[in-house]
Amino acid sequence: MSKPLHQNSCEEHIYSALFKKHSKNLHDFLYYKFGSYLNPKDKVQDAFIKLWDNCAKVPPEKAKSFLFTTANNLMLNAVAHQKVVLKHQKRPQKSSTNESPEFVLEEKQYSEKLQSALEKLTEAQRVAFMMNRVEGKRFKEIAELLDISVKAVEKRIYGALKKLREDIKEL
Secondary structure, eight states, rough: OOOOOOTTTSSHHHHHHHHHHHHHHHHHHHHHHHTTTTTTTHHEEEHHHHHHHHHSSSSSHHHHHHHHHHHHHHHHHHHHHHHHHHHHHOOOOOOSOOHHHHHHHHHHHHHHHHHHHHHSSHHHHHHHHHHHHSOOOOOHHHHHHTEEEEEEEEHHHHHHHHHHHOTTTTT
């Protein structure tokens, strides 16, 4: 019994026979293992392309193993990539603005100055000022809530504004 000469998968009739013999089984294997979401038909085609690229190294008797291993790895890579994509989508995106870094820095510094200036106000001034400017309450409403006169509310708010102007030159 003589051994056949070294055959490889590069011969067109061998490669064609391998495709006809294994492509449907390979597709079914990928479909049952991974489903249709990652498109097993594409992975079958990619596996056969890799076989063609390596046809000189892969003898026909090892081609089936090569194809199934390659296609399985291609699908596993696609699954891993999909996980990365999903993880990235779940991460909150930083809001991008068209503002320059200098503007953002100045805004931050101004906010810190304002916070510091608000802390320097008396509690009565701060409460009245915040109720008016932040909560949008009118002087009369503030007077009723704090159980003081409207004139007292005016005095507290105007006093707070005067101190804030002194502490923050940008106002």
